Amino acid sequence: MSELLPILRVNPADMPETAIVVGDPFRAEAISHKLANAKELAHAREYRTFVGEYESVRLAVVSHGVGSPGAAVCFEELAKAGVKTVIRVGTAGSLSGDYKAGSLIVSTAAAREEGLTRQLVPDGYPAVADGAVAAALYEAALEAGAPGLVGKGITVTVDAFFSGVVELPHEAYRKAGAVAVEMEIAALYVIASLRGMRAGAIVALDGDSTAVDEGYDPHRNVVAEAVEAEINAALKAVVKLARP
Numbered sequence: 389m390s391e392l393l394p395i396l397r398v399n400p401a402d403m404p405e406t407a408i409v410v411g412d413p414f415r416a417e418a419i420s421h422k423l424a425n426a427k428e429l430a431h432a433r434e435y436r437t438f439v440g441e442y443e444s445v446r447l448a449v450v451s452h453g454v455g456s457p458g459a460a461v462c463f464e465e466l467a468k469a470g471v472k473t474v475i476r477v478g479t480a481g482s483l484s485g486d487y488k489a490g491s492l493i494v495s496t497a498a499a500r501e502e503g504l505t506r507q508l509v510p511d512g513y514p515a516v517a518d519g520a521v522a523a524a525l526y527e528a529a530l531e532a533g534a535p536g537l538v539g540k541g542i543t544v545t546v547d548a549f550f551s552g553v554v555e556l557p558h559e560a561y562r563k564a565g566a567v568a569v570e571m572e573i574a575a576l577y578v579i580a581s582l583r584g585m586r587a588g589a590i591v592a593l594d595g596d597s598t599a600v601d602e603g604y605d606p607h608r609n610v611v612a613e614a615v616e617a618e619i620n621a622a623l624k625a626v627v628k629l630a631r632p
């Protein structure tokens with residue numbers, strides 16, 4: 389039987405205990421360029437796996453694609469490989485007038501407005517960040533700075549990016565004080581809780597969440613600068629967590 393993880397196509401023995409996960413395979417590659425001794429272990433489907441060192445801490449950088457079901461496959465296989473700490477570095481839409489494009493948000497918990505986790509745990513089960521990971525990310529983000537503000541709060545994980553004829557739940561969550569909406573954090577937090585990993589997430593805001601249906605443009609400089617800032621913050625957080 390193959391030693392490789394069936395979907396990531398990586399040998400578990402090659403995986404460090406810490407992983408940064410991102411939706412975009414090109415973002416994974418960009419992060420790998422910041423690592424010493426970086427090496428790509430595999431590129432299977434949307435999953436690219438790099439390993440390397442940052443300030444002498446070994447870590448993996450893995451892309452999980454768009455949406456919770458595909459991302460869950462990645463998170464489950466990371467757990468099977470013995471990964472203990474997972475940090476998602478993503479993009480999200482803003483639900484708050486206070487946080488514009490270019491701001492960074494550390495997700496303290498995620499509303500489970502997707503379908504994947506309903507097939508894993510009961511409806512009342514929470515999707516929460518690990519406290520130490522969230523604290524390290526927030527501290528590192530304040531130090532890294534961003535073109536916008538740095539904040540923390542509840543994020544919302546949905547399945548539908550563009551809306552159909554049914555109203556998405558964004559407005560109710562906006563009124564309830566959630567700050568951002570994206571597509572994978574709830575899956576990460578639930579799977580991490582089930583599989584004994586600690587997890588956290590930071591997102592760069594690419595515009596108001598309602599903008600996705602009216603000329604979504606995640607390629608502006610302000611977004612690229614915020615993504616660069618959150619990558620640097622996540623790498624610093626990895627070091628803070630490895631050497632508290």
Ligand SMILES: O=P(O)(O)O[C@H]1O[C@H](CO)[C@@H](O)[C@H]1O
Nearest residue numbers: 410411412454478479570571
């Ligand atoms: O930028 P990433 O990490 O992919 O995150 C966000 O961007 C994608 C949608 O464009 C979804 O995956 C969403 O969660």
Ligand SMILES: O=c1cc[nH]c(=O)[nH]1
Nearest residue numbers: 479480481570571597
């Ligand atoms: O899921 C996402 C990601 C980025 N921006 C959004 O509005 N939604």
